[in-house]
Amino acid sequence: xxxxxxxxxxxxxxxxxxxxxxxxxxxxxxxxxxxxxxxxxxxxxxxxxxxxxxxxxxxxxxxxxxxxxxxxxxxxxxxxxxxxxxxxxxxxxxxxxxxxxxxxxxxxxxxxxxxxxxxxxxxxxxxxxxxxxxxxxxxxxxxxxxxxxxxxxxxxxxxxxxxxxxxxxxxxxxxxxxxxxxxxxxxxxxxxxxxxxxxxxxxxxxxxxxxxxxxxxxxxxxxxxxxxxxxxxxxxxxxxxxxxxxxxxxxxxxxxxxxxxxxxxxxxxxxxxxxxxxxxxxxxxxxxxxxxxxxxxxxxxxxxxxxxxxxxxxxxxxxxxxxxxxxxxxxxxxxxxxxxxxxxxxxxxxxxxxxxxxxxxxxxxxxxxxxxxxxxxxxxxxxxxxxxxxxxxxxxxxxxxxxxxxxxxxxxxxxxxxxxxxxxxxxxxxxx
DNA sequence: GGGACATAG
DNA sequence: GATTCTATGTCCC
Numbered sequence: 001x002x003x004x005x006x007x008x009x010x011x012x013x014x015x016x017x018x019x020x021x022x023x024x025x026x027x028x029x030x031x032x033x034x035x036x037x038x039x040x041x042x043x044x045x046x047x048x049x050x051x052x053x054x055x056x057x058x059x060x061x062x063x064x065x066x067x068x069x070x071x072x073x074x075x076x077x078x079x080x081x082x083x084x085x086x087x088x089x090x091x092x093x094x095x096x097x098x099x100x101x102x103x104x105x106x107x108x109x110x111x112x113x114x115x116x117x118x119x120x121x122x123x124x125x126x127x128x129x130x131x132x133x134x135x136x137x138x139x140x141x142x143x144x145x146x147x148x149x150x151x152x153x154x155x156x157x158x159x160x161x162x163x164x165x166x167x168x169x170x171x172x173x174x175x176x177x178x179x180x181x182x183x184x185x186x187x188x189x190x191x192x193x194x195x196x197x198x199x200x201x202x203x204x205x206x207x208x209x210x211x212x213x214x215x216x217x218x219x220x221x222x223x224x225x226x227x228x229x230x231x232x233x234x235x236x237x238x239x240x241x242x243x244x245x246x247x248x249x250x251x252x253x254x255x256x257x258x259x260x261x262x263x264x265x266x267x268x269x270x271x272x273x274x275x276x277x278x279x280x281x282x283x284x285x286x287x288x289x290x291x292x293x294x295x296x297x298x299x300x301x302x303x304x305x306x307x308x309x310x311x312x313x314x315x316x317x318x319x320x321x322x323x324x325x326x327x328x329x330x331x332x333x334x335x336x337x338x339x340x341x342x343x344x345x346x347x348x349x350x351x352x353x354x355x356x357x358x359x360x361x362x363x364x365x366x367x368x369x370x371x372x373x374x375x376x377x378x379x380x381x382x383x384x385x386x387x388x389x390x391x392x393x394x395x396x397x398x399x400x401x402x403x404x405x406x407x408x409x410x411x412x413x414x415x416x417x418x419x420x421x422x423x424x425x426x427x428x429x430x431x432x
Numbered sequence: 433g434g435g436a437c438a439t440a441g
Numbered sequence: 442g443a444t445t446c447t448a449t450g451t452c453c454c
Contacts (some may be wrong), residue, residue, distance in 0.1 A: 020441090041445035048441090048445070061441095064444040082445085109441050197439055228451055230439090257447060306444065352446095 009174065011124055011147050012246065013115040014154035015098060015131055018142045018162065020111035021049035024087050025080050027140040028419045028427055037078045040065050043261050043411045044081055081412035089420045093139050101131055106246045114151055114246055121174035128170040148173035151244045152237035155194040156212070160184060186213035195234050200227070212238065252358070253290060258283040259300075259352025262408035269342040272301060272351065273335055274406060279353040280334035284327035287355060293323040295357035297330065299337040304349035312348070314341035323359050330355075 017023055021039035026032045036053035040046065047054075047063045057075055059068065068077060091110045098105055104116035115131070117124050128145040135143045146158025153173050161171035173181070191201040193212050207226075209215050216238040224232035233243045258279050266272050276299060287294060300315035316337040324330065334353050342348070417425035 043443090043445075046444050062444075066443045069443095111441080195439070199438060228438095230451070251449090253448080255448075259446065261445070263443095304444085350445095 006120060008119055009121065009124075009149070011117050011119075011149060011172075011174070012151055012154045012242075013117055013124075013128060013131070013145050013147045014108075014151070014158045015094075015113050015115060015135075015143050015145050016158055016162075017094065017111040017135075018144060019049055019051050020091075020141075021080075021082065021087055022051045022054075023141050024090050025083070025416055026051075027090065028086075029416065032078060035078055036076060037080070038065075038068070039080050039082055040414070042082060043263050044079075044413055045261065048082065079414055081415040083415050083418060085418040085421045086416065090139060090141065094135060094141065094143075097134060097138055098131065101127065101134075104246060104248055106248055107250070114154065116246055117147065121172060125170065125172045125175055128172065129168075132169050143169065145170045146173075147171070149240045150237035150242045151246070152194050152234055153240065156185075156192075156238075159188075159192065182213065184212075185216060186211050188212050190215050193234065193238070195230060200231070203227075252360070253292065254356070254358060256283060256286055256290070256292075256294070256355045256358065257352055258286065259350060259354075260410065261350040262348070263411040264408050265304075265347035265349055266301075266351070266408050267347050268344050269339070271406075271408065272338060272342045272348065275301075275351050275408065276334040276338060276353065277331050278406075279351065280331045281327050283353045283355055284325060284330045287325045287330075287358075288361075290358075291361045292358045293325040293361050294330075294355035295320055295323045295359070296355070297333050297337065298354040298356070299334050299352070300354070301338060301342065301348045301351040303347060307347065307349070310346050312343070312346050314338060316341060323357075325361055 022032070022037045025037065025039065032051075034053065035051070036057050036059075037051040038047045038054050038059060039049040041048045044065050046065060047059060047061055047068070050059055050061065054077060057077065059077070065079065068079075071077070072079065087110060094111075095105070095107050095113060098113050098115055102115045102117055106114040108114055117127055119127065124147050128147050131145055132143050135141055144158050144161040146154045146156065146161055147170075148154040148157050157171040157173050157176065160176070161167045161169055164171070188211060189201070190196050190204050190209055190212055191198065193215065196204070196215070204210075204215065209218060215235060218235055220232045220235040223235055236243050260279070262275075266275055280297075296317060296319055298315060298317045300313065302313045303310045318333045318337050320329065320333060330353075338351075417427070419425060419427045
């Protein structure tokens, strides 16, 4: 089926943008090239992306910005707030471009895709290089490409490409000398493999499995009994047996969460009422965009995990009378849910609204007795359209329609312009 | 069915 | 003084 010398083989390429958020910032601000740059999470809380130069300074993902800020002047570290409008738009452009190389692609995350390819190993290496060149030329982003018989091995050789400059960003399992592959596998800790993180790493170490090579040599059936079927699949995929299929269909969501930390704690039931109204409407907008409706809503709030004085995690679940995407109903439900469990004086650091038991909008037509006038008018989609065009504070129902931004709202003090999605923020090109 | 746990990006 | 957000899968009761 595979592996005839000189013949065609079925392979999967993992294409991954290097330091995606930072690279997006660099597309429109080339002065960031060669410098240590980090992009921060919502509320400018912690680091979520780092340039290589920032990694060299010893900065880790998850490092809180308030600890780095003090040193930033001295180290030359540059920071940006998250600009998801920009990253989302550049991501779609990358995915569209990758779709030209194969009609079987799995968009795995905002900056990664698995691309199914067929050809001789030599040809596929060329295709990998073409992909890298095309993304650089058309979008201005740097990618690495790993090509292998399984998704797990594609992830592995992608990592090899990232760490070995001599490979110029592209690595194929088939053309990598076997002794070279074995050497790397016997040196990289087992947590370097896709699906194995800290907890599993510790348990594996306790059994004498320290490297990827150790795991590859383990008995998949015995390991399934000790761990789970996921572990068995990982081991088989390390041995070149595909068992994690390419998911080319965009999966319909099973749940939808809108949750945010506050820039300033919310300490009163009245303010929490506003929060719940706004979050429920944001959730309703996403539901409408996904053409789905929800049957169950859970609302939750919580104090900071770092707060040693207060620890409170109220939550409540509401069974909606019928599946709905109506922001009016969802807002009422959310506001009512936590009404009696928020205690004035407790500093809540975050809150959220979760919608579950999702179904396609209109799949089970409602009995007229349940339908409300606003539901038929598709208020959710309307709210979303207005917010897309005029901003999230331009419209809102009830207490979400406040004229002023709330003091607990998100902090994004260092955000670059939304160059590609806002007419007012287009980049200016000067020719002289 | 639901909670705990683990993982990913 | 300050530490993101979203989604999924498996196990086990």
